[in-house]
Amino acid sequence: MKNSGTLKVITxxxxxxxxxRVFDAPRHLVFEAWTKPELVKRWLYGPxxxxxxxxxxxxxxxxxxxxxWRHDDGQDMGMSGVFREVAPPxxxxxxxxxxxxxxxxxxxxxxxxxxxxxxxxxxxxxxxSSREARDAALKTGMEHGAAVSYDRLAELLKS
Amino acid sequence: xxxxxxxxxxxxxxxxxxLLRDGPRAVGDIVxxxxxxxxxxxxxxxxxxxxxxxxVRVDAQRRIYALRAAPLKELEVWIxxxxxIWEGNFQRLDGVLQELKAKExxxxxxxx
Numbered sequence: 001m002k003n004s005g006t007l008k009v010i011t012x013x014x015x016x017x018x019x020x021r022v023f024d025a026p027r028h029l030v031f032e033a034w035t036k037p038e039l040v041k042r043w044l045y046g047p048x049x050x051x052x053x054x055x056x057x058x059x060x061x062x063x064x065x066x067x068x069w070r071h072d073d074g075q076d077m078g079m080s081g082v083f084r085e086v087a088p089p090x091x092x093x094x095x096x097x098x099x100x101x102x103x104x105x106x107x108x109x110x111x112x113x114x115x116x117x118x119x120x121x122x123x124x125x126x127x128x129s130s131r132e133a134r135d136a137a138l139k140t141g142m143e144h145g146a147a148v149s150y151d152r153l154a155e156l157l158k159s
Numbered sequence: 160x161x162x163x164x165x166x167x168x169x170x171x172x173x174x175x176x177x178l179l180r181d182g183p184r185a186v187g188d189i190v191x192x193x194x195x196x197x198x199x200x201x202x203x204x205x206x207x208x209x210x211x212x213x214x215v216r217v218d219a220q221r222r223i224y225a226l227r228a229a230p231l232k233e234l235e236v237w238i239x240x241x242x243x244i245w246e247g248n249f250q251r252l253d254g255v256l257q258e259l260k261a262k263e264x265x266x267x268x269x270x271x
Contacts (some may be wrong), residue, residue: 007249009242014168017241021249025256029263033255043251046244135164 001080015134019123027120028089028111034111035059035092045069054078059086065094081109105129162228166210171195172203176224176226183225185218 012018023030033039037055045052046069048093053076061083068078081096081137092111108127113120128134167173170227170259171193178192192201204224212231213224 007242007246019242019245021245023249023253023256025260029256030252033252033259039255039259042255043248046248095190126244131164131168145203 009078011134012125015102016125016130017134018123019124020123023120024118025120026089026118028115028116030120030122031092035088042139049073050077057083059083061086065096066125072101081106084108105133107133162210163212163233164208166212169203169206171199172207175203175207177198179213179224179226185221185223185249187221189224192243 008020010020011016017079033043034089035057037057039057040057043053044055044067049072052067052070053070054066056064056066058064063083063086065083066078067080070076071119076099078099079096080099081094083092083094085091085093090113092109094109095106096109098121106129108126110123110127112123113121115121126134161238167176174193175189178189186197191203193200196204199254204213204215208215208224210230212227214227216223216225226239
């Protein structure tokens, strides 16, 4: 019932993947939920057997960021980056590179929040170093995504 | 999968696939719709065929190309799974946002 919009995944160019989603909240709150570590940890962890164990953000241009996801079995998946643009409540741009570099180099993430009538459209675009890098990343996403069962999703919808 | 994406990544081949979505076409017909000569079109068609994206049958003197649904379906499933992992994230974000909204409302009321 809290699900205010369906997620659209598009490939705007051969090096990008973009996700577009509408949220039933003003954009300063969406921006806050994306930039306050204690809030980010509550939602940005992918399948249920993962959690965002480390979330550090030095929220200013040139500031660093560090995310580490940890699986129930102890496996870690870390990512570091640098903020390029920090313009609340509208725009956030940062680079990211995974510890195990399965995206073939740095990617650039652009987050744009636009607000209309109290609702926010979030557009999250990832620019990869090459088409091959993007495709490999999509493939990894698929393998992890497959771990999320529909039962769990239904549970989330109920909460 | 990578093969499908590579085959589709070339703009002319992508256009051929788009063209074939309306139904099977003869090579000459495809040439008429593209700004390419027949040998180039044939080369692209051969690549699409190697990637399993199109089937060819010979009808009298003409080679008729048709789209094969399976690789495109596979691609869709692939993107769908990527979408699902983020849908999970964003559904949780919905919950966080509802909470922030409620808190803000409360703060607003106490201030007044």
